[in-house]
Amino acid sequence: MAKALDPHAAIVTEAAGPDEGGTLRTADGRPLKQALVRSSRRARRRAFLLVLPLLLFILITFVVPIGQMLQRSVKNDGFSANMPSLSAWFHENPRGTEPDDAAWAALAEDLQAAAKARTIGVVGTRINYDMPGTRSLFTSAGRKARSGVEPPYKEAILEMDQKWGDPKLWSVMREASSPYTSNFYLAAVDRTRDEQGDIVSAPAQQQIYVKLFMRTFWLSLVITFMTFLLGFPIAHLLATLPMRRSNLLMILVLLPFWTSLLVRTTAWMVLLQQQGVVNDVLVWLGVIGNNQRLQMIFNQTGTIIAMTHILLPFMILPLYSVMRTINPSYVRAARSLGATSWTAFRRIYFPQTLPGLGAGALLVFILAVGYYITPALVGGSSGQLISNMIAMHMTQTLNWSMAAALAALLLAGVLVLYWVYDRLVGIDNLKLG
Amino acid sequence: MVTAQPGNDAFVVFDHVQKSYDGQTLVVKDLNLTIGKGEFLTMLGPSGSGKTTCLMMLAGFETATHGEIRLDGKNINDVPPHKRGIGMVFQNYALFPHMTVGENLSFPLEVRGMTKSERESRIARALDMVQMGQFKNRRPAQLSGGQQQRIALARALVFDPKLVLMDEPLGALDKQLREHMQFEIKALHDRLGITVVYVTHDQGEALTMSDRIAVFNDGRIQQLAPPAVLYEQPENSFVAGFIGENNALRGKIEQLQDDKALVRLGNGDLIDATAVNIRETGQETTVSIRPERVEFKPELMPAGAHTLEAHVVDVIYMGDILRARLKVAGQDDFVMKYRNTLGQVKLTPGQTIRIGWHPEDARALDPV
Structure with missing residues (x-):
């Protein structure tokens, strides 16, 4: 047998041996790497065709909209597109130039054109983002301009409203004359531009976003920690119970997935409100007086409780799947080697659950950071998260650029955390199931 | 009830030990067994015969439903596993996957509060004993089955236990390596003079390694004898059929x-x-x-x-x-x-x- 193999082996080693260039070649002299690529090309093409529908789906429904949204956070041509003459004047004259007759003439021309095209509202809205309270200035000026504006334009426009002479307004209009702006990002971190165009803190009563970001991240951390505290023992129980009973318990864990999110959240309202079940029981037990009913909902406590409950399965499932693979003989070995049950848990069992814990924590945290419905329903005013603000800008103020900027910052924050996690723990240590 | 005298003849004693998991059937039925100091005793039997349960009771992971287990003259029924001072080698080796070989060996010494220098010298000695000195910084996943087996052995011996238990330690190795490791374990036993209780269902393994073999079936010891006696003079049909x-x-x-x-x-x-x-x-x-x-x-x-x-x-x-x-x-x-x-x-x-x-x-x- 060995003898029969020998000549064959000799050919292979001869042909595949390194040539002068040092590359391996196949029997017919082609480089080995090329041959390998060729031989696996067909399989790779098939695999690519199989994932192509999903790839297209993700591209169309996910990547493109997100890209457009991100673009919207830096681009808003509501002013520049509808006020072309004034925008041109801003481009020709550097910052600090007093508005001259040409500027007022351009303004008057643009106001008439915009009023005629019924886009004056869009222009006003755009300026209103950076300087609240100016939308009506544009709409009323547009109404008046429709009947014609006679020169001298400066006097005519100032007669409509003295506010047109405000240097701050001209500074804001100059900012808006370019379709691309960083103002939405500045606003998202409570900054604004003064008349000279320098970046300064926003007025104190308008500083809401930084605080909201901090609160969002802090509450998400608390919720993640709570799900860990509650989920770890349950996952351990699931992993160690006999199959039949652990399946039953697993159904209980998954039950929340089968009921509507709204139903679950409103159930918490029933339980936690001041005249709710929990307070009633506490009063009945005499723990608190009837006039001391606890405020457990419509504030941060409510947000934490309801979101911990809703996100718990996302912590339990990865933990469970990792714990199930940990052989009980590890802990037994540790015990036989002289470790107390606490030491065996701390040094042997717990470190082996880290991949599941990391996955669960990352999952819960990322979901919590972007959570919207639950804080909107049970959060009151102190339990609102940044996503509620994004939703408000999307649906009420219609400032989509602002919503996009806030969302982009949130995304960036999560990506940074993801990167930190990768550096500290390693993404390849992640086990989702 | 007679208390066994500490001494060469009664290092480990099972005294009328019974074990039931469900309260209806006995897995171990009235086990009486005395193991001498320095002896290599094998518990041999088909799966479900109660041999592993006996080992687990000795290690402290299962409690005896009835009867007494004594180690070195002391009743250990209520002693938790970490205080028994028994080294154990598991079927799947149970090397801690998140620790290096050195850390695995260091673990039993750390929990005993040994100083770093003392630990280092003991680890080096234990690794040399199994000819694995250069693998100290590897992780268990980077070792072959036979190498993991040696490390598991070194870890069970590094803290100088009075007694070493082995639960089918060679079950996962291929035939050639298994035979080689049988020889090595036997040589280590002879050199160190430790008491070994070895569980296996492989009769060939039991015959080559043991001083005495206890053949288990149906929760009872069918025959307890040295290998030659067991093979040549079986006392009942089960032993005759099971061995050879x-x-x-x-x-x-x-x-x-x-x-x-x-x-x-x-x-x-x-x-x-x-x-x-x-x-x-x-x-x-x-x-x-x-x-x-x-x-x-x-x-x-x-x-x-x-x-x-x-x-x-x-x-x-x-x-x-x-x-x-x-x-x-x-x-x-x-x-x-x-x-x-x-x-x-x-x-x-x-x-x-x-x-x-x-x-x-x-x-x-x-x-x-």
């Missing part, structure tokens, strides 16, 4: 005189046998004969012994020996092994021969 290859001939006791019995087989033939657990004539019995003790050349049979007619069914060539399947007394599963020497008689299927044996080699046991 065995021929079982069914029949009735025709005559009984002291331990000499005359057995009439189903087809009316008579054979000589040694009575083992037979009390009276007329009793049903199974006669057990090892295949290599069967002779077919008249000059090798004892004078005056009864012989049986046998038809050769087939002959298998196994290299060092030849294995012939014979039809004897209506049973066609009778096996005879004979050495493959130069000029050995050639048997061919269909041939009729006469076979016989020394009466001491045929043991009349309980009927199966």
